[in-house]
Amino acid sequence: MILLLAGGDSYYRGVIVMLFDVNPKERREDFYDRDAELSEVLEALRLGERLVVVFGVRRIGKSSLVKVALKEASLPYVLVDVRDVYYSENIVTIPYLIRYLVEGFKKHMKWYERLGFNLKEVLGRIRKIRVKGYEIEVEPTARISLTTLLSEIDLWCRRHGMRFVFVFDEAQYLRFSNIRYDGILAWAIDNLSNVTFILTGSEVGVLREFLRVDDPKAPLFGRYIREIYVDRFTREQSMDFLIQGFKELGKEVELREVEDAVETFDGLVGWLTHYGYYRAVRKLPHKKAMAKVFEEGSKLALEELVRVIAPSRKRYSAILKAVAHGAESWSDIKAYTVARTGPITDKRFTELLKNLVKYGYLIKENNKYKIPDPIIKHLATEKL
Ligand SMILES: Nc1ncnc2c1ncn2[C@@H]1O[C@H](COP(=O)(O)OP(=O)(O)O)[C@@H](O)[C@H]1O
Ligand SMILES: [Mg+2]
Missing domain, CATH: 3.40.50.300 (P-loop containing nucleotide triphosphate hydrolases)
Known part of the structure; x- marks a missing residue:
């Protein structure tokens, strides 16, 4: 729980952030579903x-x-x-x-x-x-x-x-x-x-x-x-989570904004929480709040990502970039990676791809690879 103090020297108005508290939750009341x-x-x-x-x-x-x-x-x-x-x-x-x-x-x-x-x-x-x-x-x-x-x-x-x-x-x-x-x-x-x-x-x-x-x-x-x-929230849960969080804070928002956030953050409650925090506590307009999640979220995620990919940074970066730009199949991702970083054996390439899945930066469904986290996708295109 965060206590935000606002106002002058003589008085403080406490605002208690519950669902949109960006720290890990400890109390059942602050923890959705x-x-x-x-x-x-x-x-x-x-x-x-x-x-x-x-x-x-x-x-x-x-x-x-x-x-x-x-x-x-x-x-x-x-x-x-x-x-x-x-x-x-x-x-x-x-x-x-x-x-x-x-x-x-x-x-x-x-x-x-x-x-x-x-x-x-x-x-x-x-x-x-x-x-x-x-x-x-x-x-x-x-x-x-x-x-x-x-x-x-x-x-x-x-x-x-x-x-x-x-x-x-x-x-x-x-x-x-x-x-x-x-x-x-x-x-x-x-x-x-x-x-x-x-x-x-x-x-x-x-x-x-x-x-x-x-x-x-x-x-x-x-x-x-x-x-x-622990799986990602469904679309309904994500919508309801944001709506309840806004209600708690007495913030009125437009439905299409909530839908936009839900669409973008894809059931990842951590990013939804950050969005809610910027939108309702920091009171930023919708677009700014969204941009802020990408900006601040990138900082949070980058250190860990960089450490994970350090053993073969160029190759891992190329793979992530390939997927971020829409390559889905093993061969398309490999072609992109080779074009950027030079020849690589199939065996080694597969190993790197598998590692990214193991580390949770890629998912493989029906033989198609995807980046499951919009912030990582953003990092891959903008920062790697
Ligand atoms: N069910 C939930 N209800 C409300 N906020 C949540 C819920 N689950 C996670 N959060 C928020 O999401 C963010 C990430 O949660 P955390 O427990 O740190 O995730 P993890 O340990 O899986 O990385 C934190 O800001 C946390 O407060
Ligand atoms: Mg944790």
């Missing part, structure tokens, strides 16, 4: 399932779904955005992960207190780490073991009939490490009955590959996993 997905997460938690994986393209509402569910379930949890860890540290080692977990614990101290989860008691059993008030002190030289931390939390929860949830947001980034997190996850799932892991992933194909649940030689093979897919 997703009843089915929410029930699934809640059911998994109620049944004490140990591994929940939430798949869905970028900005479709995965983080929001998980946060709202955990608030609804009144469960103590900690959330680490693994992409953040990777972007800041370049590698997701255990000491880094522990550091981000500790930061996450700090954010939730009041929530733990309200639920009766005694983190102080848990951490009191681990050497070199202490809770003081709402602060957590870790000795600078401490090498805290992740398995010990997980075990102690599980033990405490078992004694007190509670469940603790570790959320690894954008968990596909766990693959960038010097150790195998899928092994640790498998161990935890087998041994810790009062801990649930929720993983989310925008790069659906990459997360699947990381988990390797279908590979008999992989640690997680054969484990029960609750898989939840």
Whole structure:
């Protein structure tokens, strides 16, 4: 929730942004629909399932779904955005992960207190780490073991009939490490009955590959996993979402403008939210609000895209440009790519194309390739 303060020194008028708050949602009231997905997460938690994986393209509402569910379930949890860890540290080692977990614990101290989860008691059993008030002190030289931390939390929860949830947001980034997190996850799932892991992933194909649940030689093979897919909104949902958001803010808009936004942003709630924010909170005219979503959205999306395509930037850019300009078939995209970047073997080209699908920047339907996100399409034509 954002509190916008307007007015002079002597008085402030608070406007509370709800559906159009551009941060991930945490409260059910601010979170549109997703009843089915929410029930699934809640059911998994109620049944004490140990591994929940939430798949869905970028900005479709995965983080929001998980946060709202955990608030609804009144469960103590900690959330680490693994992409953040990777972007800041370049590698997701255990000491880094522990550091981000500790930061996450700090954010939730009041929530733990309200639920009766005694983190102080848990951490009191681990050497070199202490809770003081709402602060957590870790000795600078401490090498805290992740398995010990997980075990102690599980033990405490078992004694007190509670469940603790570790959320690894954008968990596909766990693959960038010097150790195998899928092994640790498998161990935890087998041994810790009062801990649930929720993983989310925008790069659906990459997360699947990381988990390797279908590979008999992989640690997680054969484990029960609750898989939840968050899909884009239908046209009706998108319309209704915008109309409700405008209503909340007392903003009157023309139907054809709403239709235009829905048509353009194609069920991607993240962009619809940004549009609503610019239109109703920042009070920009329709066309300006639309342009602003493309402009600001591009900035948000560009860093991630550039990092993903860095290993073969010219080739990946050419492929995305080809598709953005309307090439759909393997051979048309390849012809365009070769024209721009020179010869490439079929094998290598197919590999690059597949990677873009795995990373969620392309989708393949009936042997035709498309860019599923209008902002990425815009980036491909304008910025790459
Ligand atoms: N069901 C929803 N109702 C209202 N806003 C939503 C909903 N789902 C997502 N949002 C908004 O869309 C944006 C992206 O959501 P987020 O949860 O960060 O997506 P993801 O984690 O899939 O990238 C945020 O601004 C969030 O507030
Ligand atoms: Mg997210």
